[in-house]
Amino acid sequence: MNAMAAKRMRLRGMIRKESLQILRDPSSIAIAFVMPVVLLLLFGYGVSLDARHVPLAMVVEQPDATSASLIGAFQRSEFFDPRPYASIQAAQQAFDLREVFGIVWLRNDFSRRLLSSGEAPIGVIVNGVDANQARITEGYIQGVWQAWLASYAREQGVELKIPVRLEPRIWFNAAVRSRDFLVPGLIAVIMTLIGAMLTSMVVAREWERGTMEALMVTPIRIGELVIGKLVPYFVLGMGGMLLSVAMALWQFDVPLRGSFWALSAASALFMLVALGMGLLISVVAKNQFVAGQVSIVITFLPAFILSGFIFEISSMPEPIRVITHLVPARYFVAILQTLFLAGDIWPIVLANCGALAIMALIFLGLARRKTHKRLDA
Amino acid sequence: MNNLQRIIALAIKELLAILRDKKSRFVLIGPPIAQLIIFGYAATFDLNDIPVAVYNEDRGAPSRELVARITGSPHFHLVSRIDHDEQIAPLIDNKEVLMVLHLGPRFSELLKRGQSAPAQVIIDGRNSNTALLTLGYLRTIFTDFNLEWTRRSGLPPPPAMLKIRPWYNENLLSRWFIVPGIVGLLTLVVTTIVTGLSVAREREAGTFDQLLVTPLRPVEILIGKSVPGILIGLVEGTFILLMAVLWFEVPLRGSIGALYLGMFLFLLSAIGIGLMISSLAVTQQQGILGAFLFLVPAVILSGFATPIANMPELVQQLTYLNPLRYFLIIIRGVFLEGDSYGLLFDQYWPMVIIAVVTLALAGWLFRHRMN
Numbered sequence: 001m002n003a004m005a006a007k008r009m010r011l012r013g014m015i016r017k018e019s020l021q022i023l024r025d026p027s028s029i030a031i032a033f034v035m036p037v038v039l040l041l042l043f044g045y046g047v048s049l050d051a052r053h054v055p056l057a058m059v060v061e062q063p064d065a066t067s068a069s070l071i072g073a074f075q076r077s078e079f080f081d082p083r084p085y086a087s088i089q090a091a092q093q094a095f096d097l098r099e100v101f102g103i104v105w106l107r108n109d110f111s112r113r114l115l116s117s118g119e120a121p122i123g124v125i126v127n128g129v130d131a132n133q134a135r136i137t138e139g140y141i142q143g144v145w146q147a148w149l150a151s152y153a154r155e156q157g158v159e160l161k162i163p164v165r166l167e168p169r170i171w172f173n174a175a176v177r178s179r180d181f182l183v184p185g186l187i188a189v190i191m192t193l194i195g196a197m198l199t200s201m202v203v204a205r206e207w208e209r210g211t212m213e214a215l216m217v218t219p220i221r222i223g224e225l226v227i228g229k230l231v232p233y234f235v236l237g238m239g240g241m242l243l244s245v246a247m248a249l250w251q252f253d254v255p256l257r258g259s260f261w262a263l264s265a266a267s268a269l270f271m272l273v274a275l276g277m278g279l280l281i282s283v284v285a286k287n288q289f290v291a292g293q294v295s296i297v298i299t300f301l302p303a304f305i306l307s308g309f310i311f312e313i314s315s316m317p318e319p320i321r322v323i324t325h326l327v328p329a330r331y332f333v334a335i336l337q338t339l340f341l342a343g344d345i346w347p348i349v350l351a352n353c354g355a356l357a358i359m360a361l362i363f364l365g366l367a368r369r370k371t372h373k374r375l376d377a
Numbered sequence: 378m379n380n381l382q383r384i385i386a387l388a389i390k391e392l393l394a395i396l397r398d399k400k401s402r403f404v405l406i407g408p409p410i411a412q413l414i415i416f417g418y419a420a421t422f423d424l425n426d427i428p429v430a431v432y433n434e435d436r437g438a439p440s441r442e443l444v445a446r447i448t449g450s451p452h453f454h455l456v457s458r459i460d461h462d463e464q465i466a467p468l469i470d471n472k473e474v475l476m477v478l479h480l481g482p483r484f485s486e487l488l489k490r491g492q493s494a495p496a497q498v499i500i501d502g503r504n505s506n507t508a509l510l511t512l513g514y515l516r517t518i519f520t521d522f523n524l525e526w527t528r529r530s531g532l533p534p535p536p537a538m539l540k541i542r543p544w545y546n547e548n549l550l551s552r553w554f555i556v557p558g559i560v561g562l563l564t565l566v567v568t569t570i571v572t573g574l575s576v577a578r579e580r581e582a583g584t585f586d587q588l589l590v591t592p593l594r595p596v597e598i599l600i601g602k603s604v605p606g607i608l609i610g611l612v613e614g615t616f617i618l619l620m621a622v623l624w625f626e627v628p629l630r631g632s633i634g635a636l637y638l639g640m641f642l643f644l645l646s647a648i649g650i651g652l653m654i655s656s657l658a659v660t661q662q663q664g665i666l667g668a669f670l671f672l673v674p675a676v677i678l679s680g681f682a683t684p685i686a687n688m689p690e691l692v693q694q695l696t697y698l699n700p701l702r703y704f705l706i707i708i709r710g711v712f713l714e715g716d717s718y719g720l721l722f723d724q725y726w727p728m729v730i731i732a733v734v735t736l737a738l739a740g741w742l743f744r745h746r747m748n
Contacts, residue, residue, distance in 0.1 A: 128543030
């Protein structure tokens with residue numbers, strides 16, 4: 001028997017052992033297939049930045065045809081749910097109780113000033129606590145106001161003259177659906193979690209159960225041990241990934257404009273990084289408790305907050321931006337958002353894949369180096 | 378020895394068990410501070426230095442003034458000037474710029490003739506929220522420019538003007554929204570993990586049997602195990618609160634008493650959930666997994682980063698079970714809106730119910746699993 005054949009046999013044996021272990025203890029199958037579905041459903045529906053039917057208090061101190069047409073413009077907008085209030089005091093009370101998000105206030109001289117001098121003030125108060133929500137609502141209110149100005153001018157038989165007309169075109173997501181960018185990002189967050197959870201316990205488990213000693217007396221080499229542990233979980237993780245992509249496409253109707261094979265290649269690379277991270281934790285911790293805790297602390301929250309999935313990395317202060325480079329989800333989020341929404345834009349896909357490849361090499365290399373076939377190491 | 382003394386003795390023992398161990402002491406102090414600082418700075422929706430390319434085919438003064446207004450704003454940052462249509466797509470595709478402003482060759486001429494001049498803006502929509510915010514910043518600049526232009530050229534002003542005022546957060550800083558939220562987020566994580574593991578650790582170490590042969594009754598054990606969680610939660614919460622006020626300079630406008638009443642009820646309900654997990658878990662690993670299975674959805678479905686109002690109706694109903702939902706409203710209300718007890722009543726009582734139900738269930742499970 002030559003050396004190559006022996007190596008193949010040992011590797012095959014190791015992969016077979018790990019696969020059987022997975023099949024006999026269904027918890028890793030549950031982690032790989034049930035968790036992505038549950039998490040993606042929960043997050044996909046739970047995380048949304050699209051405001052619809054925002055409750056607005058409408059206070060009209062002197063109702064007439066003009067104010068009615070302005071209120072009508074708010075009623076026709078799908079973004080607002082206007083509710084009439086008799087006085088500004090009543091509206092303010094509802095505002096304090098958080099029953100309405102904002103107040104639109106037309107004072108009793110609104111129509112008079114509109115007809116005489118122009119620039120009649122439409123008072124608007126929005127709740128600024130959630131600054132992002134407030135800014136987006138302001139944008140919608142401006143949209144309603146401009147549409148109303150145009151229709152009011154038409155009714156008066158004059159042409160509305162806006163000096164500079166802003167003509168925005170939003171590429172890749174013309175309908176500005178937040179779900180289209182959040183769901184691809186969520187896949188990255190969820191897969192970081194699952195990849196690390198799948199492998200973070202496997203080596204620690206062998207140490208705790210004492211079966212590591214049994215492995216040590218076999219002729220297996222360390223490299224083969226690491227690969228043998230990796231392969232079955234890689235297959236499992238890619239299955240979970242495929243499931244998530246299918247859900248993004250058919251459950252959440254996110255378009256996939258890039259090529260499927262680019263997506264598969266990037267996913268495979270990322271899966272190696274996530275599994276390698278888990279394996280490294282497991283090798284270093286040698287204890288399931290610590291391994292579990294560490295993998296939770298360094299995967300979920302950083303992937304959620306530092307990956308650019310929801311908070312823009314370019315707006316973070318410089319030192320934090322440096323830290324984000326250590327978060328593998330960051331590269332995968334960029335790849336996924338580009339592949340899903342924009343298409344095969346090679347400079348972005350390749351640069352981020354390169355970063356992932358380097359991270360995979362580092363994590364797997366470290367995991368291999370830290371695995372010793374000695375009890376006293 | 379009476380009941381009270383027994384409970385106090387157990388509480389002290391529990392506290393020592395947590396604080397004596399170097400590793401768990403570190404878990405309580407290190408990660409929360411690091412997370413507060415990093416997330417406090419990282420978790421922001423505000424945009425600054427949005428990279429912009431300008432494609433100005435017009436050489437007139439008005440177009441230069443408009444471009445200067447955009448590039449001079451702290452939100453935008455000029456990256457390149459281009460002179461061909463074909464240059465637009467690669468810049469946006471490769472994320473070198475987020476936005477391209479295109480003014481046609483007749484821009485100034487149209488303006489001066491009193492006609493409407495179009496300004497094309499192409500925005501990268503890969504992050505739709507960023508795209509909307511960028512559009513919002515631009516709209517403000519354009520509205521100001523237009524107003525000044527009408528005044529200067531003696532055109533009739535628009536019949537009605539919007540006067541928008543945001544209350545409670547006048548400059549719309551998203552840090553003021555996120556940092557108080559981190560107080561809730563981190564205290565929840567710490568107390569759930571501390572209490573979620575407390576019984577399982579004793580089961581694994583075998584000291585749980587010793588606890589059972591003491592004269593302590595199950596209810597007393599339960600109380601003794603929740604006291605350290607409350608104390609640690611209060612200390613940790615106070616520390617993060619101080620950091621929010623002193624380091625991140627978020628204004629604290631309301632009643633501190635109302636805030637601490639909310640924090641106390643919030644910790645009680647978090648501990649109830651933690652103890653429930655704890656009495657169900659046989660091993661520490663199960664305890665961690667259980668704590669995690671509760672924490673992840675609790676963070677997502679709390680309104681911490683994205684508003685609850687945007688969720689589908691069914692998911693919104695689910696958030697009523699989440700204590701973090703109520704505490705986030707309380708802490709943001711007290712910090713920014715200056716709320717006191719009266720306005721927060723509707724947030725207090727659901728947490729009381731959650732606390733009572735989970736603590737009772739934990740007590741029942743506790744007795745049940747003991748026998």
